[in-house]
Amino acid sequence: MAVFTELSRADIDALLTDNELDALVDYTGVEEGTENTTYLVDGARARYVVSVFERWVEPQDIPFFVDLLTRLSDAGVPCPRPVAGRDGRAITSVAGRPALVTSFLPGRPVDDPAPEACRGCGRVLAHIHRVTEGMDSHRPNMLSLTDWYGLLDACGTRLDTIADGLHAELARALDRIAAAWPGDDLPRGVIHGDLFPDNLFFAGAGAATTAGPEADPAAHPTADDVSGVIDFFFAAHEVLAYDLAVSLASWAFDGRGRFEPARARAMVAGYGERRTLSPAEAAGLPVLTQGAALRFTLTRAYDWLNPKPDARIRPKDPLAMMPRLRLFLDQPRAIADACG
């Protein structure tokens, strides 16, 4: 369970009543997630999501998230809307901890996203990039290429306890990626930074896990069925095309981890429906996807080697992205062809 900070019934009750929001009916700690503590809270009038920030997010970042989510919601991006307290401002602490209270979004993620779902993901990313153009609030990316060196050093040769030779392989990959990084030449803006399949909801999705895909066409939602995009807590200023690379690295593979060019093509096409990818951005995607696969391998390995005591959490497999990293490094044409 992703519960690092336990909130009591009295804490949640105080949150709702002190802010004259609602009457508490029930609340529960959420299983999914690895970074923050998440509680779902049922009030008599509405359902709320309480995110208590644990790491990677500093309290001074919270106004950025409030501005971002408000701006996106106002522009029709189906993202969590910050909930205001009694003073009319977004609620940014719960039980004395830095936190955010937001609206609950309907829908479910898809486990094995077909090209249509990938198209929906690309579209949402481009929508976010367009809507945040010119946004005043700024947040530097704490997990940019230069920070990957720090993560590699912090993990050190303990990486070899995860897999033989992992440290040397990641160090080689990082040097190669850094030498080819196209970052300085590409448009920058606000990225989501973590748009994996578990962070995009589709209306009607999820039926596949209970009834089988044949039984319910809603198990294969279309791009129009996107009902929610969550988990903006890695959002920051970065190269925009890197955001697409993160989603390509996490969506364009089948259930057995095989690269699916049709998914990659659909995602890039969906992106193009809302924002034109420049030739330089398209040309940069092969290296950006290498970087994305490396970034998530490093953060997962760091979390694996530095578990938080007492947390109810399922850590993510640090090796799951390695075959993807190797594929992106060995066959850069795989991504280039998807953009062509």
Ligand SMILES: Nc1ncnc2c1ncn2[C@@H]1O[C@H](COP(=O)(O)OP(=O)(O)OP(=O)(O)O)[C@@H](O)[C@H]1O
């Ligand atoms: N606004 C929302 N509406 C509905 N469910 C939500 C919402 N926000 C979070 N959740 C639920 O809580 C879970 C954890 O939330 P979130 O992804 O923000 O946590 P996290 O620890 O930052 O996760 P990650 O490991 O993906 O970074 C989600 O997978 C989802 O099931």
Ligand SMILES: N[C@@H](CCO)C(=O)O
């Ligand atoms: N989406 C991330 C977890 C949050 O950063 C991962 O799968 O490693």
